[in-house]
Structure formats: structure tokens, C-alpha cells
Amino acid sequence: MKRVVVTGAGTINSLGHSVPATLVAMREGKCGIGDLEFRDVDRLSIKIGGQVRGFEAEGRFNRQQISLYDRFTQFTLTAAKEAIDQSGLEFGGELAAKSGVVLGTAGGGVSTWDDNYRSVYEDGKNRVHPFVVPKLMNNAAASHVSMQHNLKGPSFTVSTACASSNHAMAQAFQMVRTGLAPAMVTGGSESMLCFGGVKAWEGLRVMSKDACRPFSANRNGMVQGEGAGIFVFEEYEHAHGRGADILCEVIGFAMSSDAADIVMPSKHGAARAIFGAMKDAGINPEEVGYINAHGTGTAANDKTECAAVADVFGQHADKLMMSSTKSMHGHLIGGTGAVELLSCIMALRDGVIAPTIGYQEPDPECAIDVVPNEARDAKVEVALSNAFAFGGLNAVLALRSV
Amino acid sequence: MSIQSKVFSILAEQAFLEPFDVTLESTLDELGIDSMGVVECIFAIEEEFDITIPFNANEPQRSDFDISNVASMISGIEALVSKN
Numbered sequence: 373m374k375r376v377v378v379t380g381a382g383t384i385n386s387l388g389h390s391v392p393a394t395l396v397a398m399r400e401g402k403c404g405i406g407d408l409e410f411r412d413v414d415r416l417s418i419k420i421g422g423q424v425r426g427f428e429a430e431g432r433f434n435r436q437q438i439s440l441y442d443r444f445t446q447f448t449l450t451a452a453k454e455a456i457d458q459s460g461l462e463f464g465g466e467l468a469a470k471s472g473v474v475l476g477t478a479g480g481g482v483s484t485w486d487d488n489y490r491s492v493y494e495d496g497k498n499r500v501h502p503f504v505v506p507k508l509m510n511n512a513a514a515s516h517v518s519m520q521h522n523l524k525g526p527s528f529t530v531s532t533a534c535a536s537s538n539h540a541m542a543q544a545f546q547m548v549r550t551g552l553a554p555a556m557v558t559g560g561s562e563s564m565l566c567f568g569g570v571k572a573w574e575g576l577r578v579m580s581k582d583a584c585r586p587f588s589a590n591r592n593g594m595v596q597g598e599g600a601g602i603f604v605f606e607e608y609e610h611a612h613g614r615g616a617d618i619l620c621e622v623i624g625f626a627m628s629s630d631a632a633d634i635v636m637p638s639k640h641g642a643a644r645a646i647f648g649a650m651k652d653a654g655i656n657p658e659e660v661g662y663i664n665a666h667g668t669g670t671a672a673n674d675k676t677e678c679a680a681v682a683d684v685f686g687q688h689a690d691k692l693m694m695s696s697t698k699s700m701h702g703h704l705i706g707g708t709g710a711v712e713l714l715s716c717i718m719a720l721r722d723g724v725i726a727p728t729i730g731y732q733e734p735d736p737e738c739a740i741d742v743v744p745n746e747a748r749d750a751k752v753e754v755a756l757s758n759a760f761a762f763g764g765l766n767a768v769l770a771l772r773s774v
Numbered sequence: 775m776s777i778q779s780k781v782f783s784i785l786a787e788q789a790f791l792e793p794f795d796v797t798l799e800s801t802l803d804e805l806g807i808d809s810m811g812v813v814e815c816i817f818a819i820e821e822e823f824d825i826t827i828p829f830n831a832n833e834p835q836r837s838d839f840d841i842s843n844v845a846s847m848i849s850g851i852e853a854l855v856s857k858n
Contacts, residue, residue: 439814499817499820499826500816501814502810502813502817503814618834
């Protein structure tokens with residue numbers, strides 16, 4: 373088995389349009405959640421979200437590209453460029469032939485569906501633009517990354533709701549670890565902040581109208597976000613041989629399925645994924661210093677997640693730190709694990725633990741150090757990143773500092 | 775604007791050219807418009823003239839709409855517009 377390291381990272385989300393900007397915001401405990409701005413927002417009962425501001429397609433992409441790139445693809449391409457530029461890799465020859473792209477998204481081109489349904493149903497138009505299908509398809513982003521960067525190996529899209537990017541990154545990790553690919557571009561993206569996208573979530577009655585306060589006793593639901601997180605996973609010897617700057621090592625993963633309920637999370641399913649990731653990485657629970665929580669801010673997730681962590685870690689649960697950065701950037705659904713991986717990298721590389729902001733009241737059912745409201749300096753060797761999706765599909769990644 | 779000048783500007787925009795680069799004798803191939811571009815042009819023309827063009831991208835030659843050059847497209851459009 374080969375060792376796998378991260379040699380590039382890119383993002384765009386409500387906290388920043390790059391990794392450095394996002395990490396500064398996380399360190400300062402900034403909140404990227406605010407009033408939503410798009411057509412018909414006044415007809416929604418949920419009017420807040422972690423919306424990406426100041427990102428206009430015009431100027432970044434030409435007319436032809438805009439006709440083919442949904443916003444989730446635009447986010448992906450922007451973040452992928454940052455990640456691949458940082459890695460310093462240029463894909464040609466054997467490297468290009470074997471390297472690919474595995475990305476996560478839950479909804480794909482949601483605003484393209486929304487705009488075109490509106491056009492045919494509400495406006496009564498009888499034709500849509502010829503590229504609606506290639507624009508909205510869930511694999512559009514992965515395909516455009518492969519085309520733009522000449523990645524000719526295995527590429528596909530994983531869709532497991534809120535765990536999509538963790539499942540995607542786990543898959544990419546496995547491909548590099550087993551020697552199938554020398555490098556993989558991976559992560560995920562989501563752009564559901566349009567009328568239909570938020571309306572659908574409203575229906576579930578799990579959304580907060582004012583803030584995302586994970587683990588706080590007065591939490592009242594989740595808040596949607598949007599954006600992308602993209603990484604370059606590379607085989608260690610390949611990265612080391614070319615003198616690449618290594619951000620951290622990916623040491624293990626596990627996936628599990630609750631096989632229980634389509635929306636209610638299961639402590640056992642979460643615990644099996646957390647335990648499995650440590651077992652796969654060959655580490656002891658005591659080595660884990662930080663967990664980036666799934667931490668959605670819903671009543672159900674947060675207490676279930678804390679109970680799972682308590683079960684898996686026993687007494688060590690009192691010593692480790694677990695924060696939810698969704699309090700700052702919102703829940704990026706299929707892209708969330710990718711953006712959240714950045715907080716693990718910050719913990720391992722910079723020794724800074726991102727806080728859970730908006731924390732107001734301790735909840736006895738979430739009796740864990742959630743790094744409330746302010747970032748903390750701490751030396752961490754191993755970090756985990758949790759994602760537990762609707763449908764009971766869980767994926768946890770384990771990372772180590774290098 | 776006449777049908778001809780509207781078609782010239784639609785094709786020019788698609789081909790990243792100026793309208794005066796388009797002539798009645800030009801073929802879509804000469805203008806550098808590929809098969810995806812043809813479908814976009816048909817869409818833009820339908821939108822502009824509020825017509826439905828009988829065109830199947832699988833069999834462009836067997837469609838009732840003749841796209842062999844700009845002049846043939848314009849006469850096809852004129853026929854469809856006059857039917858409306």
C-alpha cells in the first residue's frame with residue numbers, strides 16, 4: 373500500500389474565495405452566513421444562508437463557457453485551479469493517463485434545473501437552451517476539471533447527499549493508495565442557493581431562521597451554504613521526489629451505512645465509521661487530537677454525533693477537540709466535507725483549531741470540547757473529518773501531520 | 775432589422791466573428807461552427823423569430839431545414855416566418 377499526501381488545496385465558499393482567505397476567516401471565527409439574495413427570496417420562510425458573494429461568472433468565463441457551466445461547475449473549476457496550481461503538477465504523458473477526478477455533489481446543477489423549469493412552467497416557454505443537459509448533469513464539474521487539466525484516468529461523481537465529498541475523497545484516496553493512480557483531483561461542490569433549492573429544504577422543517585449553532589443547547593437547525601473544496605491527493609514518493617510542499621497525509625477512511633432510517637441518523641452507524649477510519653489508519657483513539665464534526669446544528673445530528681464520539685473514544689472524548697465549521701460557512705451539502713477538510717489541514721499544519729461559533733449554551737447531550745466561539749492554538753498530530761448523510765450513509769477520513 | 779441581417783449577427787456571435795464576416799455563400803463549416811454550435815444557432819434563430827425549426831442533429835442532411843449555407847438557412851427561415 374502506498375502513502376497518500378495532499379499537495380494542493382483550493383476552495384471558494386462564503387468565508388473566502390481561496391484557501392488562505394478561508395483559513396483567516398476560520399481563525400478569526402468569522403460568520404459567512406447572511407441574508408440570501410436571489411429571485412423570489414421573499415417567498416421563502418428561510419432567508420439566510422452562506423452565500424458566495426462577489427463571484428460573477430461574467431469576466432471569469434466566456435459566453436460559451438457560461439452556457440455550459442452551472443454555478444456548481446464554476447465553483448469547482450475555480451477551486452480546482454487553485455489546488456492544482458498549488459500542487460505544481462502538470463498533467464501530461466503517463467501521469468495524465470492515470471490521474472483522474474472524483475468529486476462529490478448532492479444536487480449538481482440545481483440552479484440550471486430551477487431556471488429552466490421556471491422558464492417552461494412559469495413563463496410558458498416551449499424550448500430551452502440546447503446545453504441544459506450537459507450543464508445540469510451531476511458529473512459536469514468532474515468532466516470540465518478533467519478537460520481543463522488533461523486528466524485522462526478514472527473520473528466520476530459521487531452523490532451521497534451530505535457525505536458526497538467525503539465518499540469522493542475516500543475513493544480518490546483508495547485509488548492512490550492502491551497504486552491505481554499516481555494523483556487524483558478530489559473534493560466536492562454544491563450550489564443549491566436558489567429559490568427551488570432552498571424551498572425543498574424548507575419543507576423538511578429542519579432549517580434555522582437565524583443562525584447555525586452546532587452543539588449549543590439553543591440550536592434550532594441547519595443553514596445551507598454553497599461553494600467548493602478541491603484537493604490534489606498524490607502518492608507520497610511521487611510528491612516527495614519532485615519536492616512538493618506536502619500539506620498533510622491522508623492515513624485512512626471508513627464508510628458505513630445505518631441501514632435504518634432515511635433521515636434520522638444512527639449513533640451506531642456513525643460510531644462504526646469513526647472507529648473504522650482509525651482502524652484503517654492503524655491509529656489508537658488517543659492519537660486523535662481534533663475532529664471536524666458533521667455538526668449540522670440540528671437537534672438530531674449533534675446529540676447523535678456526540679454520543680457516537682463518546683462511545684468510540686471513551687475517556688479520551690473528554691480530551692479531544694471537535695468543532696463544526698458549518699457555524700461559519702453553512703452546510704455545503706455535497707461539498708461540505710471538502711471545505712471542512714481545510715479546518716483539519718489548518719489544525720495539522722498551522723496548529724490552529726477552528727472554532728464552533730454561535731455557541732451560547734452548553735448542552736449536556738453534547739458534552740464535548742467544541743472549541744466554542746474562538747479559535748485555539750493546539751498541537752495536533754491526527755485529525756478526523758466526519759460526514760453523516762441523509763440516507764444513513766457515513767464517511768470518515770483520517771489525516772496526519774507531516 | 776431584416777431577417778438576413780439578424781441571421782448574420784446570430785451566426786457571427788456564435789462563430790466569434792463580426793457580422794460583415796458572414797456572407798450568403800458562407801457555410802457553417804467555413805464559419806467555424808461545429809455540431810454543438812449548429813444546435814445553439816438553431817436555438818437562437820428559433821428564439822429570435824419565434825419559429826420551430828424541423829432539425830434533428832443526428833441527421834442534419836435529412837432535415838427539412840437546409841443548412842448547407844447561409845442563403846439556404848435564410849430562405850428556410852423566411853418560409854417558416856411567413857407560415858406564422
